[in-house]
Amino acid sequence: MDDRAPLLARYRELVLDELPRRARAERWVVTADHCFGRIVLDHAVGGRWYDVLDRGRSPAFTQLDDAQLRAAVDVAERISAEGDPLLRQLDAQSLRWRGKAAKPAPRGTAVEQAPRGKAAGATPRGTAAEQASRGTAAEPAP
Structure with a gap:
């Protein structure tokens, strides 16, 4: 029995249909x-996949060995399960491998970049760590 056929089918289903459809609907x-x-x-x-696989042979995913194909399906399944937060992390790493900057986080999220000149998590009194070291951190709510 060929274990690759179901994995190739699942890869296609996730990468070519399910993930893009969900991403558009959920604004990933x-x-x-x-x-x-x-x-x-x-x-x-x-x-970078094209450093390992032949970009001239298409589709690239058919060139994956069995372990790589299993890993690819596992990554796609994790994206499906965890959604945009995981996708942002994986996309940022993929872009770093290419020497490119990650896309900015959406406004109003915990991972949004701090304004220029301020550390992430900074308040007018400094970061939470700085406040704690000075003993000026606000008491946590009960």
Whole structure:
């Protein structure tokens, strides 16, 4: 019995249909199937996929060995389960492997970048760690 056939089918289903459809509906950071392919393949091979696979042979995911294919499906399943927060982390790493900056976090989220000149988590009295070291941190709510 060929274990690859169901994995290849699941990869296609997740990367080419399910993840992009959910991403558009839920407004994830990435919505295009080729971007999901980049992210999933990069994490399956541990770096830029085109440094490991032949970008001239298409589709690239069919070149994955059995362990890499299993890893790719596992990554795609995790994205499906965890959604945009995990996708943002994986996309940022994929972009770093390419020497590119990560996309900014959506406004109003805990991972949103701090304004220039301020540390993330800074308040007018400093970061939470600075306040704690000075004993000026607000008491936590009961």
